[in-house]
Amino acid sequence: MLSAPTRRSIARLSAGAVKSIGSSGTTPVACTFSVTNATLRKAAAAAATTAAAAQQPQVPAQRAFSTAVRPRNTTRTTTRAARAARAAYYSQEAQGKGNKGAENKIWAFEEIQTLIEDPNRKVIIIDTREPGELHQTGRIPTAINIPITTSPDSFFISEDEFEDRFGFPRPSKDSEVVFYCKAGVRSRGAAGLAREAGWEKVGEYPGSWLDWAARGGKVER
Known part of the structure; x- marks a missing residue:
């Protein structure tokens, strides 16, 4: 209807x-x-089309699809970068001010030499240089390698992740550790990060590899 x-x-x-027809008078009936x-x-057809269109539900205009790509979760990367920055800060502090007033125990060449000869030693020596540097020069005997430049988060990750990354267990927080590098700068940064992560018995060998090699210290390759 x-x-x-x-x-x-x-x-x-x-x-x-x-x-219109009546006015012309010529159009047949x-x-x-x-x-x-x-x-x-x-x-009738036009009116029916109009009525049908009026009864159609109004479809809201669709939002333009956003092609913006959600950024990746960079929390871990940012945190690692922040720790690297803190390591650099500790290193600059050592380079600019020396080790006066440092909370860390300062080790001399003779003490490190005595330490590596002690079969009952409980102090862990940590070389903070990069693996390539150790490959070229060797290391102080018994030292483990934790590169501070490329792995500034080493003392903050889980023990399992640490062991997966380096292939050996991380020193426990109640153990005593002493850090060295090439010239005593990176080792200062590593010591600062270790303290920040909860290690308390922290030491540094400021002379580091340059002093060790110049004095004829033993080398392990």
Whole structure:
């Protein structure tokens, strides 16, 4: 059944068609009905289309799809970078101010030499240089290698992750450790990070490898 607006539209079109035919006086009656019927059919179809469109639910415009890629979680990278920055700070402190007033125990060449000869030693010597440097020069006997430049988070990760990374257990927090590097700068940074991570018995060998080699210290390769 046609709606009220549709019926009104048909009525207006019918009236207009009849008026047009009557004014000419030449259009046959059959033609009048033909024109009127065609016009009515078109009007009905147009009105039905309009009514159907009006009844269709309005679909809200879709939001433009965002192609922005979510950034990766950089928390770990940022944390590692922050620790590297702190290591650099400790190292600069050692380079600019020396070791005066440092909380860490300061070891001399003779003490390190005595330490490596002690079969009952409980102090762990840690070389903080990069593996390539150790490959070129060797190391102080019994020293383990924890490179501070490329692994500043070594004292903050889990024990399992540490062992997976380096292939040996990390010194426990209640053990005494002494750090050295090439010239005493990176070892100061490593000592600072170890203290920050909870190690308390921390020492440094400021002369480090340059002093050790110059004095004829034993070398382990």
